[in-house]
Amino acid sequence: MNLVILSFILFFSLSFFFIGKARVLRLANYNIKNLNSLPEYYGYYLAAWCALPALIILFFWSIFELSIIKIFVLSDFKLDPTIDDNKLNLIFSQIVSIAEKKFSGTIPQNLIPYVEKFIALNKIIELSKFAVLFSAIILSLIFAYRQILKNIKARESVEKIIRGLMFLCATLAIFTTFGIVLSLLFESIKFFTSVSIFDFLTGTNWAPGRAFVRDASVQTANVENVFGAIPLFWGTTFIAAIAMCVAVPVGLFSGIFLAEYSSRKFRKITKPLIEILAGIPTVVYGFFAALTVGPLFRLVGEKFGLEVSSESALAAGVVMGIMIIPYVSSLTDDVINAVPNSLREGSFAIGATKSETIKKVVLPAALPGIVGSILLAISRAIGETMIVVMAAGLAANLTLNPLEASTTITTQIVTILIGDQSFNNPKTQAAFALGITLFFFTLFINVIALSIVKKFREKYE
Amino acid sequence: MRFILEINLRGSGRDMNEKIKISTRNLSVFYGPKQALFDINLDLVENKVTALIGPSGCGKSTFIRCLNRMNDVIDLCKVEGSIKVDGKEINTKNTDVNLIRERIGMVFQKPNPFPKSIYDNVAYGPRIHGLAENQEILNTIVENSLKKAALWNEVKDRLNQPGTGLSGGQQQRLCIARAISINPEVILMDEPCSALDPIATAKIEELIDELKKSYTIVIVTHSMSQAARVSQNTGFFHLGKLIEFNLTEKIFKNPDNKMTQDYITGRFG
Numbered sequence: 001m002n003l004v005i006l007s008f009i010l011f012f013s014l015s016f017f018f019i020g021k022a023r024v025l026r027l028a029n030y031n032i033k034n035l036n037s038l039p040e041y042y043g044y045y046l047a048a049w050c051a052l053p054a055l056i057i058l059f060f061w062s063i064f065e066l067s068i069i070k071i072f073v074l075s076d077f078k079l080d081p082t083i084d085d086n087k088l089n090l091i092f093s094q095i096v097s098i099a100e101k102k103f104s105g106t107i108p109q110n111l112i113p114y115v116e117k118f119i120a121l122n123k124i125i126e127l128s129k130f131a132v133l134f135s136a137i138i139l140s141l142i143f144a145y146r147q148i149l150k151n152i153k154a155r156e157s158v159e160k161i162i163r164g165l166m167f168l169c170a171t172l173a174i175f176t177t178f179g180i181v182l183s184l185l186f187e188s189i190k191f192f193t194s195v196s197i198f199d200f201l202t203g204t205n206w207a208p209g210r211a212f213v214r215d216a217s218v219q220t221a222n223v224e225n226v227f228g229a230i231p232l233f234w235g236t237t238f239i240a241a242i243a244m245c246v247a248v249p250v251g252l253f254s255g256i257f258l259a260e261y262s263s264r265k266f267r268k269i270t271k272p273l274i275e276i277l278a279g280i281p282t283v284v285y286g287f288f289a290a291l292t293v294g295p296l297f298r299l300v301g302e303k304f305g306l307e308v309s310s311e312s313a314l315a316a317g318v319v320m321g322i323m324i325i326p327y328v329s330s331l332t333d334d335v336i337n338a339v340p341n342s343l344r345e346g347s348f349a350i351g352a353t354k355s356e357t358i359k360k361v362v363l364p365a366a367l368p369g370i371v372g373s374i375l376l377a378i379s380r381a382i383g384e385t386m387i388v389v390m391a392a393g394l395a396a397n398l399t400l401n402p403l404e405a406s407t408t409i410t411t412q413i414v415t416i417l418i419g420d421q422s423f424n425n426p427k428t429q430a431a432f433a434l435g436i437t438l439f440f441f442t443l444f445i446n447v448i449a450l451s452i453v454k455k456f457r458e459k460y461e
Numbered sequence: 462m463r464f465i466l467e468i469n470l471r472g473s474g475r476d477m478n479e480k481i482k483i484s485t486r487n488l489s490v491f492y493g494p495k496q497a498l499f500d501i502n503l504d505l506v507e508n509k510v511t512a513l514i515g516p517s518g519c520g521k522s523t524f525i526r527c528l529n530r531m532n533d534v535i536d537l538c539k540v541e542g543s544i545k546v547d548g549k550e551i552n553t554k555n556t557d558v559n560l561i562r563e564r565i566g567m568v569f570q571k572p573n574p575f576p577k578s579i580y581d582n583v584a585y586g587p588r589i590h591g592l593a594e595n596q597e598i599l600n601t602i603v604e605n606s607l608k609k610a611a612l613w614n615e616v617k618d619r620l621n622q623p624g625t626g627l628s629g630g631q632q633q634r635l636c637i638a639r640a641i642s643i644n645p646e647v648i649l650m651d652e653p654c655s656a657l658d659p660i661a662t663a664k665i666e667e668l669i670d671e672l673k674k675s676y677t678i679v680i681v682t683h684s685m686s687q688a689a690r691v692s693q694n695t696g697f698f699h700l701g702k703l704i705e706f707n708l709t710e711k712i713f714k715n716p717d718n719k720m721t722q723d724y725i726t727g728r729f730g
Contacts, residue, residue: 340573342571343575343576345531345567345569346574346575346636348562349529349562349640350562350566350586350639350640351560351562351563351586351590351643352586356589360585360589364576365575
């Protein structure tokens with residue numbers, strides 16, 4: 001239904017574009033010089049006034065439509081104290097699917113009057129939607145038409161409309177972020193009502209599966225002390241640190257080489273090749289880590305008499321480091337290239353060698369960008385999931401030994417939410433709590449990154 | 462047509478004691494297939510200012526960049542011919558370019574201070590070449606260089622502030638201080654005042670006059686009046702060729718070549 005309305009609105013505004021253009025030309029006796037703006041601007045003006053108010057009304061109408069109907073339809077049930085919110089939602093979705101003839105199974109007879117009520121209400125609301133939209137279009141068209149007859153400066157008005165649209169798009173992204181945070185927050189709050197936030201952030205025992213074991217032997221294990229997330233925080237930091245030990249030196253030096261030493265031809269071929277690393281799906285890296293690197297480390301470890309588990313933090317970290325090399329190298333290369341050549345020449349002209357120039361002039365000037373790229377790589381490493389799921393194991397060990405299995409926040413979120421889950425127990429809610437912790441973690445890193453970059457900018461600009 | 466220039470210094474009433482610091486013979490420069498300089502023969506006199514003038518793209522900057530081998534940095538650039546500094550050939554493969562650049566400093570068209578503090582900008586060269594054994598000597602070098610560049614009084618209270626925060630004229634003087642901090646023998650200046658206002662320009666010109674007592678200076682300029690004010694010798698370039706080279710006074714009052722005459726009087730270029 002809404003699709004039909006949308007196409008009508010589009011058709012209207014398209015026709016009024018041409019109508020407006022033609023009308024204004026007639027107004028100007030077919031001489032553009034008599035107009036304040038080019039004729040198509042009047043067309044755009046009319047088209048925008050036709051479409052925008054209607055679209056805004058349609059948008060909000062679609063959002064609130066269903067909830068308004070719901071309030072009316074369910075008003076009887078509300079009086080019954082035995083029915084809670086979850087049940088209300090279930091009843092309402094049953095009503096909707098019956099009304100839309102999508103309900104499978106026998107239709108509960110007691111709901112039929114409500115279904116009829118729903119259909120009737122829906123009809124009324126649909127009709128009034130048409131009426132409101134139509135009158136909105138007519139009213140705004142009348143207004144806009146009178147405006148263009150006054151030969152207004154349509155070019156400026158169109159400029160304002162475009163600016164408004166862009167502003168809308170920009171705010172949309174911000175609201176989405178807020179939405180994500182809020183949805184995480186609500187679930188996390190539910191989690192923290194059953195598990196104290198202090199235990200979650202400081203406990204060292206992570207075994208969410210045990211929260212529901214009703215076995216007599218572990219009866220004493222209560223909900224509080226199986227949700228200690230410290231091993232996860234540690235595993236995440238540890239694996240990310242291993243990854244950075246690989247990615248930062250390799251990425252930095254290859255970036256410097258590409259930017260300063262390699263011939264143009266070599267760079268043209270090599271840079272895309274390195275960037276391919278970033279394009280490989282992380283699952284494939286996971287295979288690589290679990291089937292090649294992990295066993296290889298084990299083999300090498302055995303030669304030296306070390307005990308290496310086949311799923312180790314080291315394997316996952318190293319492969320993750322390889323994955324983020326291009327983030328560091330590519331950005332480093334770009335940033336170094338952005339350092340003005342005049343600085344290099346200034347240094348050469350005093351008799352500095354190439355490596356002295358790079359070390360003392362180019363790198364300090366490029367430092368904010370390099371720090372930024374490294375921090376970007378870190379947040380990428382912290383958020384990485386697939387490689388760790390496949391290569392680092394699930395054991396929540398609190399260990400300094402990189403050869404043992406380890407686990408991360410992301411891995412645990414995945415294992416918690418895999419398969420059929422109900423969302424009203426602490427185990428699944430723990431995933432949201434982990435999610436929001438991860439969110440604040442990366443937010444914290446980004447804030448630090450930005451403040452470092454800003455400080456360097458202030459110093460150097 | 463080919464201009465062959467006989468530089469008869471002795472015939473034009475020159476001082477017999479003048480010492481030639483740098484001399485080029487048959488110096489040609491190619492950017493890929495394109496030849497930018499044609500057989501330049503030119504002598505730069507010690508402790509004198511030599512100005513190079515000529516329309517844009519005539520090869521003046523290319524020429525001075527040959528003298529400290531800065532053209533090495535540019536891909537595809539090939540320099541042929543002889544460049545002798547104190548009688549020693551420097552345009553060879555075995556020449557240590559870093560040593561050449563230590564002896565022949567350069568100031569660029571656009572001020573290019575490093576994004577470091579004023580102090581570190583000047584201390585950069587001495588640190589690289591190990592000229593100061595301790596902090597005190599380094600401080601003295603920085604102070605003296607800034608004094609010589611006539612910048613000391615303006616910046617002595619804020620030596621640890623960024624050099625990029627100075628005004629354009631101050632930045633250029635900072636670059637001059639940077640160039641003289643390692644005590645070079647020659648300073649090459651590539652249109653050092655083209656990005657500056659008249660007051661800053663006047664300061665730099667005054668400075669050049671002062672600096673020529675201790676250094677040999679080559680200055681590329683688009684301003685005829687600047688060449689006339691600051692230089693003792695002037696060379697006129699056109700389309701990659703050295704058309705005329707003589708005492709500045711002679712060039713501006715009574716040039717031998719018709720083209721020089723036309724350029725100086727503003728009839729072309």
